[in-house]
Amino acid sequence: MRYGLAKTASDAEALAKAARIEILKMTSRAQASHVGSALSVVDILSSLYAGGANIRNDNADSVDRDIVLLSKGHAASALYSVLAIQGFFPLDYLQSYCEDGAILGGHVTSTGVNGVELSTGSLGHGLPYGIGIALSRKLYGMEGNIFVVMSDGECDEGTTWESALLANHHKLNNLIVIIDRNRIQSLKDTEETLRLEPFKDKWEAFGWKVHELDGHNHLYLLAAINETCDGPKVIIAKTTKGSGVSFMENSVLWHYRSPNSTELDSAIDEVLAEK
Amino acid sequence: MRDTFVKTLLAEAKVDPNVVLITGDLGFGVLEEFEKELPSQFINSGVAEQSMIGLASGIASTGKRVFVYSIGNFPTIRALEQIRNDVCYMNNPVVIVAVGSGYSYGSHGYTHHALEDIAAMRALPNMNVVSPADPVETEVLTRFLVKDRSPSYLRLGRSGEKVLNRNIPDIVEGRFNRIFSGEDGVILFTGSIGGNVIAAREALMSRGIEISIYSVPFISKISAIDLQALDNTKPIVVVEEHTIRGGLTSAVLEEIALSRLEMRIIPVTAKQNNLGNIGNQSYLRDINGLGVDLIASYFLER
Numbered sequence: 001m002r003y004g005l006a007k008t009a010s011d012a013e014a015l016a017k018a019a020r021i022e023i024l025k026m027t028s029r030a031q032a033s034h035v036g037s038a039l040s041v042v043d044i045l046s047s048l049y050a051g052g053a054n055i056r057n058d059n060a061d062s063v064d065r066d067i068v069l070l071s072k073g074h075a076a077s078a079l080y081s082v083l084a085i086q087g088f089f090p091l092d093y094l095q096s097y098c099e100d101g102a103i104l105g106g107h108v109t110s111t112g113v114n115g116v117e118l119s120t121g122s123l124g125h126g127l128p129y130g131i132g133i134a135l136s137r138k139l140y141g142m143e144g145n146i147f148v149v150m151s152d153g154e155c156d157e158g159t160t161w162e163s164a165l166l167a168n169h170h171k172l173n174n175l176i177v178i179i180d181r182n183r184i185q186s187l188k189d190t191e192e193t194l195r196l197e198p199f200k201d202k203w204e205a206f207g208w209k210v211h212e213l214d215g216h217n218h219l220y221l222l223a224a225i226n227e228t229c230d231g232p233k234v235i236i237a238k239t240t241k242g243s244g245v246s247f248m249e250n251s252v253l254w255h256y257r258s259p260n261s262t263e264l265d266s267a268i269d270e271v272l273a274e275k
Numbered sequence: 276m277r278d279t280f281v282k283t284l285l286a287e288a289k290v291d292p293n294v295v296l297i298t299g300d301l302g303f304g305v306l307e308e309f310e311k312e313l314p315s316q317f318i319n320s321g322v323a324e325q326s327m328i329g330l331a332s333g334i335a336s337t338g339k340r341v342f343v344y345s346i347g348n349f350p351t352i353r354a355l356e357q358i359r360n361d362v363c364y365m366n367n368p369v370v371i372v373a374v375g376s377g378y379s380y381g382s383h384g385y386t387h388h389a390l391e392d393i394a395a396m397r398a399l400p401n402m403n404v405v406s407p408a409d410p411v412e413t414e415v416l417t418r419f420l421v422k423d424r425s426p427s428y429l430r431l432g433r434s435g436e437k438v439l440n441r442n443i444p445d446i447v448e449g450r451f452n453r454i455f456s457g458e459d460g461v462i463l464f465t466g467s468i469g470g471n472v473i474a475a476r477e478a479l480m481s482r483g484i485e486i487s488i489y490s491v492p493f494i495s496k497i498s499a500i501d502l503q504a505l506d507n508t509k510p511i512v513v514v515e516e517h518t519i520r521g522g523l524t525s526a527v528l529e530e531i532a533l534s535r536l537e538m539r540i541i542p543v544t545a546k547q548n549n550l551g552n553i554g555n556q557s558y559l560r561d562i563n564g565l566g567v568d569l570i571a572s573y574f575l576e577r
Contacts, residue, residue, distance in 0.1 A: 110365070117336075119364050122356055128326040129361055132333020136295075139315055142337065159357075162323035166330065169321075 009218040012050035022081035028264040030098035036242040036254035038078035047221040064143035071126020072151035073108040088115030124157030134175040153185030167232040168207035182241040215239035279410040283417040299345040328357035335367040377516025378559035379433035394521020396428040403427040408469040408490035411440040432467030449496035457485035464514040475570035499534035507538040519544040
């Protein structure tokens with residue numbers, strides 16, 4: 001981290017606030033899905049891009065940069081907003097999100113988008129890929145951490161648990177997984193769909209260092225990210241789907257719906273009013 | 276073919292530290308030397324093919340040329356979406372190597388028969404499908420793939436394939452490799468079924484019929500120029516140890532249509548109607564429409 005924890009956390013706070021507004025505008029304008037997922041994960045991404053990860057526009061090509069993979073590709077609007085605000089590409093790109101011929105689409109694509117390391121959209125792909133980078137860096141003496149940001153629903157995928165074995169087997173202490181644990185997946189609560197709990201115990205049983213914390217608290221996130229350990233680490237970030245907009249919070253509906261203009265105005269007011 | 280591949284890859288990997296070999300926990304008696312000589316360029320990912328492909332692509336994204344080794348359908352159809360998204364979409368330099376084309380693992384049963392793999396791999400963007408006919412082509416193509424950076428699929432037989440090429444061929448990407456010349460017809464084939472193709476040619480020779488034989492090692496890049504050069508006044512037979520849907524036959528027909536060529540082909544492909552068939556490769560070829568006599572019969576008065 002370039003600056004102190006407190007300074008980075010406050011930068012992350014400001015970044016998340018600005019990104020929330022962009023996310024709301026993008027999804028409303030495009031009438032796109034997954035606003036709830038984006039609002040859920042945006043604090044995690046903000047913590048990383050505000051300095052939790054060593055990745056900025058000015059070191060995006062360096063071989064020892066930290067790498068962030070957003071495996072829950074449906075939260076593309078969150079990643080794109082954060083990257084645009086941090087100067088990886090022009091803010092203008094956000095305006096045409098999901099339009100015909102646009103650069104930015106509804107799921108994360110790396111094609112022609114500076115700062116995006118992996119195209120995603122089908123769940124369970126980010127972690128094996130991230131393990132590949134982490135293992136290569138470890139085997140061949142390259143620096144830099146790999147962050148894989150996943151959804152909790154994604155932990156239904158077999159590749160997640162294949163990967164849990166792989167990362168621990170190779171003692172990948174340059175790998176940090178952050179799970180956006182908002183407890184809601186496509187149709188229902190995760191525990192009603194395919195029970196994940198006791199979630200922390202599962203990761204610990206696979207040999208991972210586990211942190212469980214408030215996924216909207218940048219200080220907690222950054223402290224957990226910063227802690228060094230001798231194997232892979234997972235941060236179970238307890239979040240609220242639709243976080244920051246009361247009428248979107250904890251609702252499956254906002255996995256699909258996009259705000260109309262009245263809803264957009266009141267959502268932005270709420271975000272701005274938050275301290 | 277398998278041993279030639281591993282031997283060639285080891286020789287290349289010794290001089291190029293960027294070559295990495297990953298196995299999906301297969302290759303007993305085949306990969307030990309590689310692991311012993313180059314332990315830092317060798318990874319066993321365990322029996323987890325889907326994650327193995329993601330892993331391979333992640334490693335490839337750091338500048339490595341990654342070869343992923345397994346058998347049958349495990350590194351291809353089992354991990355199809357990982358190949359599509361993580362390798363082809365990202366356009367990373369991964370080579371998927373499957374040992375056991377067609378009925379190589381005959382007595383193991385249908386789970387181990389690779390009869391739809393070309394179709395699956397050929398459908399993917401950026402994917403170069405490479406299928407050597409014999410150990411000689413295997414060596415040449417392995418060296419080619421080490422230098423190349425494209426996502427690729429290397430389809431190999433198993434072991435004991437006869438040498439068909441009398442000289443080391445000068446193989447050009449996307450072109451056919453002529454193994455024999457003749458005036459009385461043409462066979463295009465891919466892979467280790469070449470053994471039966473050559474046997475059919477020999478049987479025809481004894482009856483005074485001499486046909487041309489072409490190996491087609493680059494299945495996703497069929498050359499219209501090479502097709503056009505064939506004598507279409509005589510039978511042109513396409514032979515592959517793969518279903519008719521999506522393999523070499525399909526690739527040739529697509530090129531004929533796209534390039535508006537005036538020619539017809541006779542497909543000789545693996546039947547898929549008796550999935551429970553058990554037996555050695557030669558037996559299964561015979562009962563599934565790939566026998567030597569059947570191949571030869573297309574050049575006789577019928």
